[in-house]
Amino acid sequence: MAGGGGTSTSAAELAQREREGKALTDRLQALATALELQRALTSPALHAQERTLAKAAPKKMKDFGYRPVTVQFLGGLELELMARYWCRSEARADKGKGGYFGLTLLGVCDRTTPALASEVAQLAAALISFEDARARLRQMGVSMSIRRIANVAYHFAQRARSRQAVDGMGIEGSLAGRRVVISTDGGRLRVRKNKRGKKTKKGRSRYHTDWREPKLLVIYGPSQ
Numbered sequence: 001m002a003g004g005g006g007t008s009t010s011a012a013e014l015a016q017r018e019r020e021g022k023a024l025t026d027r028l029q030a031l032a033t034a035l036e037l038q039r040a041l042t043s044p045a046l047h048a049q050e051r052t053l054a055k056a057a058p059k060k061m062k063d064f065g066y067r068p069v070t071v072q073f074l075g076g077l078e079l080e081l082m083a084r085y086w087c088r089s090e091a092r093a094d095k096g097k098g099g100y101f102g103l104t105l106l107g108v109c110d111r112t113t114p115a116l117a118s119e120v121a122q123l124a125a126a127l128i129s130f131e132d133a134r135a136r137l138r139q140m141g142v143s144m145s146i147r148r149i150a151n152v153a154y155h156f157a158q159r160a161r162s163r164q165a166v167d168g169m170g171i172e173g174s175l176a177g178r179r180v181v182i183s184t185d186g187g188r189l190r191v192r193k194n195k196r197g198k199k200t201k202k203g204r205s206r207y208h209t210d211w212r213e214p215k216l217l218v219i220y221g222p223s224q
Contacts, residue, residue: 022075022141023075023141025075026074026075026076026077026141027075027077029073029074029075030073030074030075030077030079031077031079033073033074033113034071034073034079034081037071037081037106037108037113038081038082040102040106041081041082041083041084041102041103041106042082046102046105046106047084047102049101049102049105050063050084050086050101050102050105051063053101053104053105054086054101059088060088061086061087061088061098061101062086062087062088062089063084063085063086064084064085064086064087064090064093064098065084065085066082066083066084066085067082067083067084067085067100068080068081068082069081069082069083069100069103069111070111071103071108071111071112071113072111072112072113072116072142072144073113073115073116074113074115074116074119075140075141075142076137076140076141076142076143083100083102083103084100084101084102085098085099085100086098086099086100086101087099109152109155109156109159110148110151110152110155112152116142117152117155117156118156119137119140119142120133120137120142120144120149120152120153120156121152121153121156121157123136123137124149124150124152124153125153130146130149130150130153131146133149133153134146134149137149180219181218181219182217182218182219183217183218184215184216184217184218185215185216186213186214186215186216187213187214188211188212188213189211189212189214190209190210190211190212191209191210191211191212192207192208192209193207193208193209193210194206194207195207195208
């Protein structure tokens with residue numbers, strides 16, 4: 001507790017009080033969201049959607065009842081919930097080769113809530129490396145490994161591309177009177193090009209890896 005009856009007397013003390021307050025509110029938010037999520041996971045309506053999803057799977061999936069699963073929330077807190085576990089057989093279920101359709105339907109992928117997954121994907125895209133994203137997340141109170149950050153960001157991008165394939169890019173008909181965003185980006189990467197002539201002792205082609213600079217152009221109409 002800071003001096004003066006709990007009143008901060010320096011910038012360092014005030015900063016610490018802010019961090020402590022944020023940690024408490026993050027925990028409260030996570031607990032409230034977890035309660036709402038758990039209620040949804042036990043609702044008959046969601047169970048019906050799970051059964052529909054199971055029937056649409058390439059191979060028959062069975063409901064093996066509720067199992068504990070840990071989910072990480074926006075503020076970094078990890079909480080254990082109970083969700084229905086779906087798998088093809090009991091033997092595969094015992095090896096952890098099934099999935100939680102209810103969580104997927106609610107947008108919880110990679111054991112990460114939608115808001116946290118969005119935050120991770122944005123940081124992974126905006127910063128130079130996954131290491132930088134991990135450092136920034138740690139400052140926010142979120143502990144994640146490099147591998148998990150990469151998985152969350154990659155799967156988030158996959159879902160975004162799937163959504164675009166279904167809904168389009170938000171542009172239909174004439175653009176007259178509408179606000180349109182045009183963005184370009186580029187980068188540098190090595191392009192592998194095989195050399196002519198003898199191969200290596202292992203039978204592999206020798207190659208050049210010249211630098212190329214790909215360009216990306218995106219045009220879309222914001223929803224607002």
